[in-house]
Amino acid sequence: QVQLVESGGGLVQPGGSLRLSCAASGFTFSMYWMNWVRQAPGKGLEWVSGINSGGGVTYSVDSVKGRFTISRDNAKNTLYLQMNSLKPEDTAVYYCNAHGVWDYWGQGTQVTVSS
Numbered sequence: 001q002v003q004l005v006e007s008g009g010g011l012v013q014p015g016g017s018l019r020l021s022c023a024a025s026g027f028t029f030s031m032y033w034m035n036w037v038r039q040a041p042g043k044g045l046e047w048v049s050g051i052n053s054g055g056g057v058t059y060s061v062d063s064v065k066g067r068f069t070i071s072r073d074n075a076k077n078t079l080y081l082q083m084n085s086l087k088p089e090d091t092a093v094y095y096c097n098a099h100g101v102w103d104y105w106g107q108g109t110q111v112t113v114s115s
Helices: none
Strands: 003-007 010-012 018-025 033-039 045-051 058-060 068-073 078-083 092-099 103-105 109-113
Touching: 003 092, 018 033, 018 092, 018 109, 033 068, 033 078, 045 068, 045 078, 045 092, 058 068
Parallel strands: 010 109
Antiparallel strands: 003 018, 018 078, 033 045, 033 092, 045 058, 068 078, 092 103, 092 109
């Protein structure tokens, strides 16, 4: 059974930091490109950042460059998103996505940036 389980979300003040994790099981994690995708209230899905199967290649949307860092630990089947200097506009549900022969999605974790 394929599972992607996100954790680490919460309420944080502007300028704060959070680290999201996504624990994968039921498929060969190390063979999949992995993404973080978010959905702000009342808006559509927005791709945030992606990382290749080996972890050596990453891409991010311009709005998070220099603030968010995607990484992965294939030995632990876990994807991470380190989020620094958070802004209110980063408020969203954050999903991890495994992209390969099949596409898998987690249930999401809420990130709220507010004073």
